[in-house]
Amino acid sequence: MFGAVAEWPNSLCSSRGDFGNVNLHTELEERVARFIGREAALIFNMGYNTNVVTLSALMGENTLIISDNLNHTSLVNGARGSGAQIRVFRSNDIPHLEEVLQEAIVRGQPRHHRPWKKILVVVEGIYSMEGAICKLKEIVEVTKRFKAYIYVDEAHSIGALGDTGRGVCEYSGVDPQDIDVLMGTFTKSFSGMGGYVIHTYTYICIHIYTHIDTHT
Numbered sequence: 001m002f003g004a005v006a007e008w009p010n011s012l013c014s015s016r017g018d019f020g021n022v023n024l025h026t027e028l029e030e031r032v033a034r035f036i037g038r039e040a041a042l043i044f045n046m047g048y049n050t051n052v053v054t055l056s057a058l059m060g061e062n063t064l065i066i067s068d069n070l071n072h073t074s075l076v077n078g079a080r081g082s083g084a085q086i087r088v089f090r091s092n093d094i095p096h097l098e099e100v101l102q103e104a105i106v107r108g109q110p111r112h113h114r115p116w117k118k119i120l121v122v123v124e125g126i127y128s129m130e131g132a133i134c135k136l137k138e139i140v141e142v143t144k145r146f147k148a149y150i151y152v153d154e155a156h157s158i159g160a161l162g163d164t165g166r167g168v169c170e171y172s173g174v175d176p177q178d179i180d181v182l183m184g185t186f187t188k189s190f191s192g193m194g195g196y197v198i199h200t201y202t203y204i205c206i207h208i209y210t211h212i213d214t215h216t
Helices: 002-007 023-036 047-058 073-082 094-107 136-145 168-172 202-214
Strands: 040-044 063-068 085-089 118-124 149-153 181-185 195-199
Touching: 023 040, 023 195, 040 047, 047 073, 047 149, 047 181, 047 195, 063 073, 063 094, 073 118, 085 094, 094 118, 094 136, 118 136, 136 149, 136 168
Parallel strands: 063 085, 063 118, 118 149, 149 181
Antiparallel strands: 040 195, 181 195
16 A cells, blocks of 8 residues: 555646646556557546547537437537537438438538538447447448548447447447547446547547646
């Protein structure tokens, strides 16, 4: 015990973006990223807030979130808090998703009809109340065709799907590199607490850290 106290502080007294980061945070992020098969991860102390903070940080004015109508409340509140416009498509209904994307691109933003700065499709790996599994392969194909980004919430699918428990990408035969943002939690299959975001680009991490510091 005394060795642990000597090596790590009892209290960080600051957000991670300032002076609240220790090597345990970094080690866990590296392990999560390796497990999923991506470059980097960012961990949070609460699964619910992982979605709220990440969506609020990545999206904003003049952007569009296209959300599955069965998405969890944390995704709904994150989308609402981001300031982005929101459209909804029927769960796992690929033709309807395609229709919503096509209309969004053709019509553009309300009033002036300028192109959206960013379009993000948000889905879950497993929809918790229904137990339905996301048709990820088809959704990825549609989003890539329309040059939209994709955000996948794996709170219930990580550890539960795939031959080695690596989630809905492994289960569906989708390369994790084709998913722009992969979110998951430690509170289900991993029997822990907190959440994580797997991302491709460093700028995502910077945006999220900035957002956390601004709201703490």
